Amino acid sequence: MSVLTGSGLTRSYGAFDVFTDISVSVAQGDKIALVGPNGCGKTTLLRILAGVDEPSRGQVNVARDVSRGYLAQTAEDANDFTIWEECQEAFGDLTRMGARLAALELAMAQPETQESALAAYGPLQHTFEARGGYTIDTQIKRVLTGLGFKPGEEHKRVAVLSGGQRVRAALARLLLEAPDILFLDEPTNHLDTQGIEWLESYLQDWPGTIIVVSHDRYFMDEVAERIWEMQVSAPSSDSRQVLFEAYRGGYTDYVAQREERRERQTKEFDAQREVIAKQEEYIRRNMAGQNTAQAKGRLKRLNRLERLEKPIEQRVMSLRMAGTSRSGNIVLETHGLRVGYRDAAKALFSPPNLQLLRLERAALVGPNGTGKTTLLKTILGDLEPLAGTVKIGAAVKVGYFAQAHEGLDVEKTPLNELLDASPGLTLPEARNLLGRFLFSGDDVFKKIGALSGGERGRVALAKLTLQGANLLLLDEPTNHLDIPAQEILTEALNHFDGTLLVVSHDRYLIAALATQIWSLEPAGDGSRLSVFRGPYDAWIESKQPGAPVPAPAEAAKTPSSRPASAKSPGARNQPPPPPPPPPSAAASKNRERSRLRQLEQAEARIATLERKLSELNWEMEVHGADYERLRPLMAEYAKIEKDLEAAWAEIERIG
Numbered sequence: 001m002s003v004l005t006g007s008g009l010t011r012s013y014g015a016f017d018v019f020t021d022i023s024v025s026v027a028q029g030d031k032i033a034l035v036g037p038n039g040c041g042k043t044t045l046l047r048i049l050a051g052v053d054e055p056s057r058g059q060v061n062v063a064r065d066v067s068r069g070y071l072a073q074t075a076e077d078a079n080d081f082t083i084w085e086e087c088q089e090a091f092g093d094l095t096r097m098g099a100r101l102a103a104l105e106l107a108m109a110q111p112e113t114q115e116s117a118l119a120a121y122g123p124l125q126h127t128f129e130a131r132g133g134y135t136i137d138t139q140i141k142r143v144l145t146g147l148g149f150k151p152g153e154e155h156k157r158v159a160v161l162s163g164g165q166r167v168r169a170a171l172a173r174l175l176l177e178a179p180d181i182l183f184l185d186e187p188t189n190h191l192d193t194q195g196i197e198w199l200e201s202y203l204q205d206w207p208g209t210i211i212v213v214s215h216d217r218y219f220m221d222e223v224a225e226r227i228w229e230m231q232v233s234a235p236s237s238d239s240r241q242v243l244f245e246a247y248r249g250g251y252t253d254y255v256a257q258r259e260e261r262r263e264r265q266t267k268e269f270d271a272q273r274e275v276i277a278k279q280e281e282y283i284r285r286n287m288a289g290q291n292t293a294q295a296k297g298r299l300k301r302l303n304r305l306e307r308l309e310k311p312i313e314q315r316v317m318s319l320r321m322a323g324t325s326r327s328g329n330i331v332l333e334t335h336g337l338r339v340g341y342r343d344a345a346k347a348l349f350s351p352p353n354l355q356l357l358r359l360e361r362a363a364l365v366g367p368n369g370t371g372k373t374t375l376l377k378t379i380l381g382d383l384e385p386l387a388g389t390v391k392i393g394a395a396v397k398v399g400y401f402a403q404a405h406e407g408l409d410v411e412k413t414p415l416n417e418l419l420d421a422s423p424g425l426t427l428p429e430a431r432n433l434l435g436r437f438l439f440s441g442d443d444v445f446k447k448i449g450a451l452s453g454g455e456r457g458r459v460a461l462a463k464l465t466l467q468g469a470n471l472l473l474l475d476e477p478t479n480h481l482d483i484p485a486q487e488i489l490t491e492a493l494n495h496f497d498g499t500l501l502v503v504s505h506d507r508y509l510i511a512a513l514a515t516q517i518w519s520l521e522p523a524g525d526g527s528r529l530s531v532f533r534g535p536y537d538a539w540i541e542s543k544q545p546g547a548p549v550p551a552p553a554e555a556a557k558t559p560s561s562r563p564a565s566a567k568s569p570g571a572r573n574q575p576p577p578p579p580p581p582p583p584s585a586a587a588s589k590n591r592e593r594s595r596l597r598q599l600e601q602a603e604a605r606i607a608t609l610e611r612k613l614s615e616l617n618w619e620m621e622v623h624g625a626d627y628e629r630l631r632p633l634m635a636e637y638a639k640i641e642k643d644l645e646a647a648w649a650e651i652e653r654i655g
Contacts, residue, residue, distance in 0.1 A: 003028050003066050003209055004049065004181060008058035011044050018044050019230070019242035021058070026181070031203070031210045033220040033251065036230035038454065038482040040242055042213045043073065043185055045230070049211065050183040062181075069179030073186045075166035083161075083169050084154040087140045090176035094133045101128060143172045146198035148191060164190035175202065184212040188219050192367050193505055215483055217508035220251035221593055227254035251508075252593060255487075265311040272308050318436035319461060319492040327470045328394035329636065331499045332356040332379065336388035339371055339378050347386050348374055349520065351529040356471075359608055361500040363510040363536065366520030370527040372503045373403060375520075376473050379501070392471075396499075399469025403476040403503070405456045407463070410449030414439055414459045417448065422466045437462045453480030461489070470498035478506045494604075511536040511597055515605060535601040537594045595654055602650045609644045613637065 004026040011018040018041040026032065026049075034042050047053040049060060050070035062068065081089070088095050101124060107117035128134070144154055147168045158169055167190050174182065188196045200222040203210060214220055220227070227247040245261075247254040279302050286295040334354045340347035348371040356362055364372050377383040379390050380400055392398065400407070408417060418430040425433075434444050437458040448456060457480050464472070472493075478486045490512050493500060504510055510517075517532040517539045532539045616637045620630060 001028055001063070002026060003063045004060065006049055006055075006058065006060045009045070009048060009055045009060070010057040011041065011048065011053075012056040019244070022242075022244045023058075024049070024228070024244075024246075026209060026211065029207070029209060031206075031223055031225045032212070032228055033224035033226070034211065034213045034228045034230070035220070035251075035254070035483055037232060037484050040230040040232045042230055046070075046183055046185055046211065046213050050181075066181060067179040068181045068183065069174045069177055070183040071167070071171050071174050071185060071187055073167075073189065075161075075163040076170065079158055082155050082157055083144065083149065083172070084140065086158055086169055086173050087144065087154075087176055088136070090173045091136055094128065094131055094136060097124065097128050098133055098136070101125060139176060140172075143175050143202075146195065146202065147172050148195040168195075179208065181209045181211065182206065184210065184214075186214060187212065188214060188216045193365065193507070194367070196507075215481075215486070216506070217251045217483065217486065218506070218511065221508070222250070224250050227251065229254070229258065250593060252597075262311055265308075269308045269310055276302065276305070276307075319465065319488050321465060321472070321492045321496040321498075325395055325397070325468075325470060327358055327396045327499065329358050330355065330393045331358055331360075331396050331471050332393065332501070333391045334379075334388060335391070337378070337385055337390065338387040339375050340386050341374075342384070342386070347526065349523075349527040349529055350387075351375070351518075352531060354518070354531070356499055356501065358499055359497075359612065361502070361513045361515045362518055363514035363516075364501060364503045364518045364520065365505075365510065366527070367522065370520040370522060372520055373475055375529075376400075376475055376501070376503060380473065396471050397467070397469045399464050399467040399472045401460055401464055401472070401474045401477050403479065405460045408448045408456060408459060410447065412448055413445050414448070414451075414462070415444040417459055417463060418466065421463045425466070433462055433465070454482065454485070457481055458485070472496065472498065472500050472502075474500065474502045474504070476504055476506075477502065478504065478509055507536065511601070515601075515608075535598060535605075537598045537601070540594075599651065599654050602647055602654060606644065606647045606651070609640055609647060612640050613644070616640070 002025050004024075006022065006024045009022045009024075010020045012020075022045065034046060036042050044053070047070070048055050050068050051060070051062075052070050079086070101121065104117045104121045104124070107113040108121065110117075132139075140154075149168070149172075158166060161169065171184075171187055187199065191199060196216070196219060200219060203223045210223070212220075212223065225248075227249070229245045229247065231243045231245075233241045233243070247257050249257070279298050283295045283299050283302070286292065287299075289295075332355065334351065336350075336353070338347040338350045340349075364375065366372055374383065378385050379392075380398065381390070412420070414434055415427075415430055418433060419425055419427070431444060434440075439455075439458070448459065451459070457477070461477070474493075477489060481489065486506070486509070490509055493502075493509075493513055500513060502510070502513065514536050516534065517536060518529060519532065519539070520527050520529050522528075532542065534542075616633055620633050620637070
């Protein structure tokens with residue numbers, strides 16, 4: 001049964017159409033993610049469906065007694081409530097009912113009002129308990145803890161919170177209100193990884209309907225069961241068109257279906273165009289000849305033919321990452337390292353001895369403030385270690401992508417940045433390169449300071465391609481990029497013939513690339529870094545309760561399980577917590593997706609190891625008479641053979 005429908009929805013600002021004639025139908029329990037490039041109108045459509053804005057044309061119909069709740073990307077006007085009071089407002093009648101019960105308890109203590117208060121108290125308490133009134137405090141504490149609020153912060157006034165904290169407080173209230181249809185605009189923007197994982201779990205068991213706009217591909221894989229896609233053709237011209245299409249499954253399913261659908265549409269369009277060309281040629285040749293009647297008949301049929309539209313070719317960033325030379329086998333090593341600042345009281349952390357080999361991909365993950373960027377700057381040599389050494393391997397050329405794009409001069413233009421970065425680059429070559437990163441016309445002459453975060457990121461990536469590095473240190477490379485740009489970057493890095501060390505909160509990127517996880521976690525008044533040698537999904541599984549305990553040699557490298565949300569004391573008469581529910585269909589689906597991702601990563605690792613063996617074979621043939629050169633090659637060959645055997649065993653385990 002449909003709980004919401006939209007028909008012929010159009011939104012215009014003057015003569016500019018954001019989108020036209022979009023129709024949707026939403027069933028009870030649907031979990032939908034809305035995707036598309038920046039500027040296509042996703043937020044506008046979401047606000048219209050949520051009832052926040054009105055369409056210029058068209059109509060939204062909501063089923064009787066169906067409630068809607070909307071979370072905006074940015075913080076709305078703050079009030080004078082505390083976070084706790086803001087969350088209590090979600091329960092409305094129940095909160096007032098609790099206050100009435102408290103008043104009746106006082107009245108029952110007075111002889112003159114005891115009898116009437118007692119008579120009113122019993123039925124009201126029964127209703128209050130049946131509707132979950134005695135679990136309000138527990139529910140609030142659970143949601144606030146899950147969304148990353150620390151004990152004591154619930155007493156802060158919303159008015160003094162940062163913008164991100166206000167968005168999280170608004171999300172907490174919305175989840176507690178539990179509307180029938182939940183509209184979320186970029187709900188993960190202000191959450192750390194632990195908060196995002198908690199929200200995913202919470203929404204997987206959400207009994208109502210969800211429509212979410214998100215750039216977080218992993219989040220969509222975990223939560224969404226349908227994808228709505230908005231595409232834009234010619235975004236900067238008067239012929240702009242927004243195409244709306246629906247897909248089944250999560251984000252990974254959508255990508256596969258989208259490619260199949262576009263390939264089929266292109267083939268059908270090309271086939272029809274070929275048929276039309278043949279018919280038109282026949283008509284031209286025979287209209288004035290003996291076969292005039294046949295030619296006229298074909299012309300009539302051709303005029304009645306419903307012409308297929310050419311599939312939209314969305315303008316996307318073109319990115320190729322290629323190292324100029326092959327590095328040595330050991331790309332990066334640290335020994336006895338202590339990371340921190342000279343003027344600080346103590347080091348941020350002292351990692352175990354780290355090593356990155358050629359073609360390996362390490363993901364450096366952890367909460368903000370634990371020292372991820374500081375470690376990158378220490379490796380780069382921009383920050384001197386407090387103790388120990390960082391050694392960059394032979395023939396290694398380092399390329400660095402800074403999270404805040406500090407390498408860009410705000411007074412320069414994108415064109416100047418590229419010409420200065422590569423003096424041998426000609427003006428046409430620089431403009432062509434910027435065109436591949438979606439800078440055209442006068443865009444190349446805008447000052448960096450006037451560009452958006454996403455545009456600055458594209459300039460930084462364009463500069464990175466000119467460096468010819470074979471070791472890339474990337475600090476949050478997908479920040480501010482829309483999904484099409486994220487896809488292109490992921491694909492380019494996946495085919496990069498070099499070594500990667502990536503700092504990112506983008507779990508989809510990490511799951512697609514990483515062969516090992518470097519995890520930084522708060523520990524006392526500093527941080528602790530541990531190394532997990534395996535892909536991201538295996539690392540996540542290792543943290544789950546009941547996961548196999550690693551062997552002693554690996555235990556020091558594996559991060560401890562994420563602590564469960566702290567249990568808070570509930571109100572009086574609170575029943576004991578229910579047993580954990582059986583796995584839901586969504587959880588089963590997500591496990592299968594996780595399994596397929598692990599399988600792909602294991603296969604990619606096998607391909608990498610086999611390529612390494614082939615290279616070593618060639619090197620051993622070249623140095624066959626030089627035992628001193630041959631001995632380390634043979635040792636490395638034996639090690640990689642063992643790694644390959646383990647990778648095949650992993651394939652068998654995953655099934």
